[in-house]
Amino acid sequence: MAEEKCLFCGIATGKVPAKKVYEDAKTIAFLDINPRNPGHTLVVPKKHYETLLDMPDKEAVNLFASVKKLAGQVMTAMKADGISIGQSNGVAAGQLVQHVHFHVIPRFMNEGPIGLEGILQVKKMDDKMLDQVANAIKKGKMPASKQLTPEKIVRESAMEDEDFDLDI
Ligand code: AMP
Ligand code: ZN
Numbered sequence: 001m002a003e004e005k006c007l008f009c010g011i012a013t014g015k016v017p018a019k020k021v022y023e024d025a026k027t028i029a030f031l032d033i034n035p036r037n038p039g040h041t042l043v044v045p046k047k048h049y050e051t052l053l054d055m056p057d058k059e060a061v062n063l064f065a066s067v068k069k070l071a072g073q074v075m076t077a078m079k080a081d082g083i084s085i086g087q088s089n090g091v092a093a094g095q096l097v098q099h100v101h102f103h104v105i106p107r108f109m110n111e112g113p114i115g116l117e118g119i120l121q122v123k124k125m126d127d128k129m130l131d132q133v134a135n136a137i138k139k140g141k142m143p144a145s146k147q148l149t150p151e152k153i154v155r156e157s158a159m160e161d162e163d164f165d166l167d168i
Pocket of ligand 2: 002003006007008009010047048049098099
C-alpha cells in the first residue's frame, strides 16, 4: 500500500520526526525542511490521499479550515506582512511528496519581488532556529521586539559562532 512507504503518513503516525506545530483529529502541520521563508509550514491530512482531487469534499473542507487557521497562526507568530498558500497536484504540477499538502508561507515586504517567484529560494536555518520558530507558531506569538525576516535568516545563519536567540 502507498501509505506504508509514504513520508507524510510516517510523520502523521510519528514514525518519522518532524517539527510539529499543530495537530487535531484529522490534520497535522509541521515545518517544511526546506523553508522558503522562516515559518514555512505544511498542512497535511492524517489520512493518506495522493492529491486534493482524491479527497471527499467534506475532508477537503476540513483540511482547508486548518490551512486558514495555520495561516493566521504563522502570520502572527512570524510577524509576517502576508501569507502565500501553495498546493500542487501530480508530478506534472511539481508535486514531490505524493500525499496531499498545503504550503503556508509567510511573506515580508522587504523580500523584493512580491509574486511567487520571490519565494523560490530555500533559506538556511539551523535546528535551533527551527525549534524556536515551531514554538512561536505553536504559541501563536513571537516577542514584540523580534522579527525573523528572510534577509535576517540568510545573514544570521551565515555567521559562524554567533548564537542566534529569539528569546521565545
Ligand atoms: P511539493 O513540491 O509541493 O510536493 O513539496 C513537498 C515539500 O515537502 C517540499 O517543500 C519539501 O521541502 C518538503 N519535505 C520533504 N521532506 C520533508 C520532511 N521530512 N519534513 C518536512 N518537509 C519535507
Ligand atoms: Zn501518505
